[in-house]
Amino acid sequence: MSLFNIPDGVDVIEVRKKVNKMLSEARKKAKSKKCILCGKEQSSFCNSHSVPQMCLRPIADKGKVLHASLAMGFDIGVVDLDGGVNKSGTFNYICRECDAKFFQDYENPDNIIQPPTDKILAEIAVKNMLLQLNKRDIELELLDIKQQELGIYENPDKLSELKTLDQKEYQEEVLFHQDIANNNKEGGYQILFWEVLPYKVPIATQSAMVLPYDMEGDILNDVGNMDKSVRMQYVHIAVLPLEKKSVVLAFYHKRDKIYRRLRHQINTTSREKVLQYINYLIFEHTENVYFSKTIEEELKNNKMIEKVSQEANGLPTFGHLSADNIFGMDYEAVKPEDIPNFLDESWAIKEEENTDGEE
């Protein structure tokens, strides 16, 4: 969760206002001309939601869900599904036609509760990588604007070079998974966990993650390695609540071999512990997550949630180390069991709490 680096002694609210203005400028500049999925030139793009509406509506209260920034201690974490108050988690990368067609297998409540096909996994992976790509594009534009307005980077050229590198990697990932979906290729994905829970969890998310450590704390991806020949490897996590059930899914593509050990660990761990681990990965590694208002108080008041939300790969202050946090040396990273497991039935949204209901 390291999009914004806010220096000490700066008024957070003012910075957020500025950043929001910069974000909308950056969004305008970052728009490409062609739809990445069909390659056709477009004058306007669809405002695609990364987490399908079918999974946000069931946890919404009067059309509103909460966003990750609330757990991070910011006060603007409300997403209005109808009014679009908060645009996080949306991307403008593909044309309306592709948005309506490409994801239709998985964006269907009847399909998603069945054991996932390779096509469905590929659609989810494409969506996750599009969101990463879009985020990087905006960040690249933001770098320029932020440097001009706040001057907070010592070496902006180096940062920009790294982010351009990421962009190529994400583009390659999008095309790789798109090819699997379009050509119905089978046998490529490895499911780590898939279950349809018989209750409605208060969280909706889907995200591609580069995990630095496995369940035992051994290194998976060397996230500090800037060598251009090192390709980062991804795990895809999805928690998709429906009206009366929830789908929890974790998978990777078999070319991302480093996760074989994680697979073994998951297979030899109890179901409860795996759910707890997935819940932890969500708070540690993605900001593309939406919450029901039923857990608002817990999100606001639980200090461990705030702490884990401000970690980056187990390091404090979004991974920005300085003398202020003793370069992270005495920092104790949050563990899965330190935070509430919102995938557990005890946190499920009860029938009477669901104010929106079936529409």
Ligand SMILES: [Zn+2]
């Ligand atoms: Zn298209």
